[in-house]
Amino acid sequence: MQFEQLFDMAVKFHGHRCPAMPMGLRAGLAAMKVLGAERAQDKELYVISETGKGHAAGCFLDGIMAATGCTYGKSNIEKRYWNKMAFTLVDTRKGKAVRVSLKPEFFEQALQSPFVQQRRKGMPPQDVPAEVLEPLLQRVLSLPEEQFLDISDPFDFPWEGGQACFDVVRCDGCGEAVFTNAVTEKDGKTLCGGCARPL
Numbered sequence: 001m002q003f004e005q006l007f008d009m010a011v012k013f014h015g016h017r018c019p020a021m022p023m024g025l026r027a028g029l030a031a032m033k034v035l036g037a038e039r040a041q042d043k044e045l046y047v048i049s050e051t052g053k054g055h056a057a058g059c060f061l062d063g064i065m066a067a068t069g070c071t072y073g074k075s076n077i078e079k080r081y082w083n084k085m086a087f088t089l090v091d092t093r094k095g096k097a098v099r100v101s102l103k104p105e106f107f108e109q110a111l112q113s114p115f116v117q118q119r120r121k122g123m124p125p126q127d128v129p130a131e132v133l134e135p136l137l138q139r140v141l142s143l144p145e146e147q148f149l150d151i152s153d154p155f156d157f158p159w160e161g162g163q164a165c166f167d168v169v170r171c172d173g174c175g176e177a178v179f180t181n182a183v184t185e186k187d188g189k190t191l192c193g194g195c196a197r198p199l
């Protein structure tokens with residue numbers, strides 16, 4: 001996929017134009033380059049993201065997902081909720097990984113940008129005027145990697161993938177189908193997570 005195509009797809013997937021998603025897109029591509037990896041069709045790659053929730057620039061992770069093909073549906077991504085702008089990309093077949101993070105000075109500066117100032121005041125990202133957003137976005141797209149990313153050398157990361165579960169049973173509580181690898185046996189009943197541990 002050409003970068004322009006990938007970027008357009010990522011913006012559509014993400015939902016709005018902003019600087020942080022493209023940071024993640026470029027960081028994901030940089031990590032793949034180190035590992036010599038293609039975008040994951042299935043679980044060839046795995047992302048361990050150190051981002052979390054309730055902080056600015058969480059959009060970074062959507063860029064990583066778009067670049068690497070690691071998605072929550074394929075279960076080849078997890079979040080550590082450390083609220084850091086960093087992630088590890090694992091090539092599951094080679095057992096190799098690379099960690100990429102935003103340079104702290106770059107990220108601190110990005111949080112001072114006019115875009116973030118608008119966001120701090122509560123403006124949704126899609127409402128930030130283009131004349132404020134676009135120069136920042138274009139800068140992220142054109143900056144040399146070494147000016148905003150810290151990229152580790154590749155390192156060993158032994159990987160044990162499990163086989164997926166293909167069998168379901170009916171929950172004795174709600175009657176819905178649940179995969180057999182997540183049921184609880186309780187008082188002679190087979191229960192799904194929702195019935196065994198209601199919210």
Ligand SMILES: [Zn+2]
Nearest residue numbers: 018021059125
């Ligand atoms: Zn965004």
Ligand SMILES: [Zn+2]
Nearest residue numbers: 171174192195
């Ligand atoms: Zn149930």
